[in-house]
Amino acid sequence: MSKQKILIIEDERALQEVLSYNLEREGFEVALASDGQDGLRRLRSFEPDLVLLDLMLPVIDGLEVCRQLRADTKTQGIRVIMLTARSEEVDEIVGFNMGADDYVTKPFKVKPLIHRIKALLRRTGTDRQNRDVISIHGIEIDRVNHTAKARGQLLDLTPTEFRLLWALSRSAGRPFGRNELMDHCRGEDANALERTIDVHVRSLRQKLRDLGDVIETVRGVGYRFRAENEPTPAVTESNEPAE
Structure with a gap:
């Protein structure tokens, strides 16, 4: 059985390493990108099941990455969890409007995040409206x-x-x-x-x-x-x- 794939688009190297290590221990295949432009390239080549997407990215920010992901028929079904250090209510609403499936504010604990990742990946609906x-x-x-x-x-x-x-x-x-x-x-x-x-x-x-x-x-x-x-x-x- 092939491993489920997770793409981490995050510019903090230390957080990349922590997330990658823990997700690989859980049996996921992991790919990394450090800015939004590279993230969009990796989306199309790696074809992940879920993306951990930082909001404040260099080159192209996380909201624009999410918008482009949802606009492309090849990637619009991919689950997205946004990671951000900003916690204003408007950020969450805007993130959901752009198509994020979940939203996690830094700092966060890795184990609960992994539980949320697994819960998202268990969802079987393919229709965006149903989600x-x-x-x-x-x-x-x-x-x-x-x-x-x-x-x-x-x-x-x-x-x-x-x-x-x-x-x-x-x-x-x-x-x-x-x-x-x-x-x-x-x-x-x-x-x-x-x-x-x-x-x-x-x-x-x-x-x-x-x-x-x-x-x-x-x-x-x-x-x-x-x-x-x-x-x-x-x-x-x-x-x-x-x-």
């Missing part, structure tokens, strides 16, 4: 247009609430710990977010109205989004903060 829009339990989340609807009604969500809803719903059935949800809600002060993550979840449930119970509390762990074919629990989940 950017989630419809489940009467809720529709459109990542590109940054909109969410419940039973056809547009929801007025904050950026944090939108990211929480996207993260939970795209992995329906899987419990998320508070720290993991914090990672998906980057762009805010981490300490403040840690104190208020339960408040954001509670507010999101309220805005979902009668569909709010699809976000369940998992005692001692955090939260989960009820899976598509999973029946509603006979006893309503508590809306109290997770332990």
Whole structure:
């Protein structure tokens, strides 16, 4: 069985080496590029399954690389995880509009990143629309247009609430710990977010109205989004903060 390929487009040599070493240990075939122009060349010759793409690259920046990747029919199906030292909310939204599948803010831990890489590579959908829009339990989340609807009604969500809803719903059935949800809600002060993550979840449930119970509390762990074919629990989940 051939190895899955990962292209790292990153100008920090030390980070290149750390990522390459750990990914090869996990059984991936790895190629490297140090600027956006070289990255685009390597994309076409190496034909990776996934790209780790730095946002702030020399010659051609990461957003333009991602835009060109999505515009080319030969590369548009490749998974993309953006790496950046910038954490403003607008960067994440712009990155998703350009077609990034995920977004990781530096500094980050390598092991969780590898888990996210493997999760992305397990996705079987080939239609771009299917990866950017989630419809489940009467809720529709459109990542590109940054909109969410419940039973056809547009929801007025904050950026944090939108990211929480996207993260939970795209992995329906899987419990998320508070720290993991914090990672998906980057762009805010981490300490403040840690104190208020339960408040954001509670507010999101309220805005979902009668569909709010699809976000369940998992005692001692955090939260989960009820899976598509999973029946509603006979006893309503508590809306109290997770332990």
